[in-house]
Amino acid sequence: MKIARLAIANIRNGKSAALSQLVLIFIAALLLTTGMTVIGQIGSFFDRKTDQLRDPHAVMIIEEAQFKPEYEQFVRSYPGVSSAEAEPILLLNGTNFLFNHSNMSIGTVILNAEKERSLSPLNLIETSKTATAEDIYLSYSFKVSGGYQLGDSFTFHYKEKDYRFRVAGFFETTMMGSQSMGSFKFYLADASYRNLADSLGESSGGRLLSATLGDRYEGAELLSDFKRAFPEMDTPNNSDYTWQIDVGTVKSTSTMTVNIVAMLLIAFASVIVLVCLIVIKFRVSNSIKDGMRNIGILQAIGYTNGQILFAFVLQFAGIAFVGSVAGVAASHAAMPFFGSVISSLSGLRWSGSFDLAVQFGSLFLVVALVLAVTLQSSLRIRKLAPVAALRGGIATHSFRRNYFPLERSRGGLDYVLALKAMMAGRKHNAMIALIMAAVTFGSIFSIILYYNVAKDKTAFIHLVGVETSNVLVTANSGENGQRLRESLEKEVGVDKVTVLDLVETRMEGETVYTNLSDDFGRLENNTAYEGRHPKYDNEISISWLIAKKLDKRIGDTIQVEAGGRTYSYLVTGFSQEINNMGQVANLTLTGMRHLIPDYRATSFHVYLEGKSNEPFISDIKEKYGDAIRDVIDVDETLKSQTGTYVSAVFAIMVVVLTSTVLVMALILYLVIQTSILKRKQEFGIQKALGFSALQLMNQIAISFVPVAVAGVFIGCLLGCLCTNPLLALLFSSTGIKSVQFVVNVPVIAAVGAVIVILAYIISLLVSRRVRHLSAYSLIVE
Known part of the structure; x- marks a missing residue:
């Protein structure tokens, strides 16, 4: 008890210093707990959201003209599938609308809000009290990131025509709910949906084929087997629109940036913890030095060196404990702020729960570090004799050099x-x-x-x-692609036109998204960090993640599968990019033709000089509209x-x-x-x-x-x-x-x-x- 009183007396003698230490530990514990909570819960949070919203584990979007009943039958009969649906939709490839005060061009899927569905039912989290004929329901991303509120006007542009609606509600979804997915989905009331379908015509019809499985992460295998069963769906030059994604890919994409933000918080919290430890070491050493005579008096009246040391440890560990508890408690109050950041990145409402293991882990880590530094800095007391302490710690004469003597130093x-x-x-x-x-x-x-x-x-x-061009033009078929490119290169204000297609391939069991170009050297974004991109038809560059998974080095060969064929390529370099979770490779167009002999490029990046994007886009749509599938600013x-x-x-x-x-x-x-x-x-x-x-x-x-x-x-x-x-x-x-x-x-x-x-x-x-x-x-x- 007397040791506790001694520790409290030490704190009272340096109240302001104790308060400073308390605040530093409070900040460190707050940031550390917040970051650890997010990292510890983001994965389970996404899984809970998937279950809560009854979202599918695998999704395919197929144009109506291409859809076959066999596709649905394959999915329904696939081992492990617990439920499946094939819902008619409106498929709008390349809609334009305002998002976060800028124009966004992205694929859009429109569903009937009044249709009953067992998978991914409409889950409104905000809705207007009144209904109109122009109501549209948007994903939560449009509220937290896009700048929209209930009752706002929402207009999207598609095929030279504007469609205007009123925002009547916001819904949550893990699939097609944020821009990182590559597609958005909207809901319209039955009457509005039918009117829009009549206005767009049969060419905009599509099917949304969804499935849930006993093991949610088998969705990727389902999609891969689907492509093997139906090779026509795995033909990159197919002019029909298809889009596929599984819940594992969605989870990785949605949580990646959130995890990075949380790691930044933990990193800076670690810096502040380091600062706290330095301050504590300074304070302990300073307290011993300045309180040397008091320590000698305590020794003289019967306190042992161990008791005095324990009082120091109790003093600083007590401050650390109080500060850490306050920081952990405050992390719950701060979570709504960080939750809004998470929501803006994932398009989902954050609902982090109390994680006892994280809270105690953070508390234990901070207090243990403080305890260790305090003990190490206080060991001097164990060797301190009462006589030396009463003399202020001076055992012999001690003289210091006189820096900057006044009689010889220059300056004020x-x-x-x-x-x-x-x-x-x-x-x-x-x-x-x-x-x-x-x-x-x-x-x-x-x-x-x-x-x-x-x-x-x-x-x-x-x-x-991402390639930093000005305009991306997609041809409606490979046959029209070359002619379209030649025409674009002749346009006034065009500096150059490059090819950069993206196809899905498989390499020794791994799904890899492969970039295709006729000349990688003309691209602005050189993603190769070691070696080089391919120049010849037998060469390939792969990301370092693929190289690590498949144990490949520059100079090795790798088997690539696409379009029902396999070919062996020579690895000439390693590339890097965040897109597609780093599962990427690069091939020349002639190299791709070993797998698909009649492959033709369809995506052309246009680089402008002396001409604005908007008038250029208007001009080419007017001139080459029949050959163009989509144009993106x-x-x-x-x-x-x-x-x-x-x-x-x-x-x-x-x-x-x-x-x-x-x-x-x-x-x-x-x-x-x-x-x-x-x-x-x-x-x-x-x-x-x-x-x-x-x-x-x-x-x-x-x-x-x-x-x-x-x-x-x-x-x-x-x-x-x-x-x-x-x-x-x-x-x-x-x-x-x-x-x-x-x-x-x-x-x-x-x-x-x-x-x-x-x-x-x-x-x-x-x-x-x-x-x-x-x-x-x-x-x-």
């Missing part, structure tokens, strides 16, 4: 005194420099990430695996699709920068307060000699400026050198091996300057305590 008196103070507290300064470097690195990391996602997006878009589509990621990264950057300022303020407050207490006689003498309070404040603030500059410089340097390697490590699970984000040195230098100025201002504000003390009290108190 305040400046020289500040430098002398800086050199006198080298250990404290090293701690501050280390902490400043850590929090500056965190800030620079988040700013580089935000700059490349929100401002100069090219590197980020290339990392995803790539610039506008990328703008709308990246808007969601910009919001998420901006939220992370705000959290990091706010935490940086708070941590910096707390650390400077702790150190400056300690400095004032230790140098009170020195300040008292200076004030008696005529130094003003402002001069003393400047002395204190200036003494920390060189330290802050050194720490900020190291943090900025580490940010410049280490951000890309760390991002590559962070994105490695998505198929990325090398990141080349733009490091804007002027921006980083400006951020570093702002941090140094803030440190100086905070130091001045904290030093104001000197103004309220008299010279007499500073000397004798």
Whole structure:
């Protein structure tokens, strides 16, 4: 009991320092618990949503003209299928509409809201109180990311005609609910659905073939076997529209970005935990040094060294426990904020539950680390004799070098005194420099990430695996493709036209999405990070994820299957991209013809020079409309699709920068307060000699400026050198091996300057305590 009283007395003697430590641990526990909760629950959250919404485990969209009854029969009779449906739909390939204040071009599926269905029934989470003939129901993504509210007007453009509706509700779905799926689905009331179907004609009809299985992750195998059973569905040059996806792919795509955001939170929480441990080590060492005589008195009146050490441990571990408990509790209050970020990325309402294992894990980790550092820093007490403690810890004479002697040093008196103070507290300064470097690195990391996602997006878009052209034109058949390309190249304002098709292939049991081009060297996005892309018909480049799975190296051969044929290619390089979870490869058009002899390209990227996208798109639709299946304004589509990621990264950057300022303020407050207490006689003498309070404040603030500059410089340097390697490590699970984000040195230098100025201002504000003390009290108190 007396040890507990001693620990409480120590806390009371340094209330402000204890409060600073408490706040730091609170922030670290809050971010750590939030990140661990999201990572621990996002997978089960998606599975629960799939079950709750009764969403299918495998989906196929097929044009009505191509659909055969045998397709439905195959799915219904497939081993493990528990239920299946083949629902008539309206299939609109290449609709355009506003999403997040930009035009998005994407495939759209429209369903009848009043039709009964057992799989993926309409699950409205918000609905209008009144009904009109123009009502449309949109996925939740349109509310959290697209900028729509109930009652808003929603217009989509399809085949040179606008269709206007009123937003009457929002629904949740795991399938086709967000832009990452490549298709959206909408619901219309029965009368509106029939009117639209009559207006569009039979060519827009389709079937939505859905299935659930006993093992949800066998959906990918079902789709693969379906293609083997019906080779015509696996012909890349098929002019009919087909789209397939399984719940495993949807889950990986939907949770990937969420996991990355959560990992960023955990990474920065780790930085703050490191800062806490450095501060605790500083405080323990400082408390022992400043309280040496008190320790000697305690030893003299009967306290053992072990009891005194345990009091120190109890003091800091108690603060860590209280701060961690508060941080864990606050993570529940903060979850709605992070839940909104998760919802914007996944298109699903986040409903994270209380995870006892995560909460206790976070609590235990922080307290255990604090306990270990406190014990290590307090071991000096065990060897401290009472006589040495009563003498203030001085066993022999100790003399220090006199840095910056006043009679020989140049510069103003305040400046020289500040430098002398800086050199006198080298250990404290090293701690501050280390902490400043850590929090500056965190800030620079988040700013580089935000700059490349929100401002100069090219590197980020290339990392995803998207070609940065201006317009993407898709021919309605391979036969028309070559003629269309030649015509596009002759258009005024066209700089170049490149080919980049995407087909699904199989490589030694793995499903791989393969890019096809006649010349990869003409593409703006060179995804090869080692070796090169193929030039000849017997060559292939594969992603490093595929290379790792299949144990392939450059120079090896790999068997590729498509269109019912197999061919062996020579691996010439490794590529990377986030799209399709990194399961990608690259072939030349002539190489693809080993598998499909009559293959012809249909996707053409157009790069404009001196001409705007909109008039160009209008011109080619008018001239070549009969040969074109779809035209996409790539610039506008990328703008709308990246808007969601910009919001998420901006939220992370705000959290990091706010935490940086708070941590910096707390650390400077702790150190400056300690400095004032230790140098009170020195300040008292200076004030008696005529130094003003402002001069003393400047002395204190200036003494920390060189330290802050050194720490900020190291943090900025580490940010410049280490951000890309760390991002590559962070994105490695998505198929990325090398990141080349733009490091804007002027921006980083400006951020570093702002941090140094803030440190100086905070130091001045904290030093104001000197103004309220008299010279007499500073000397004798």
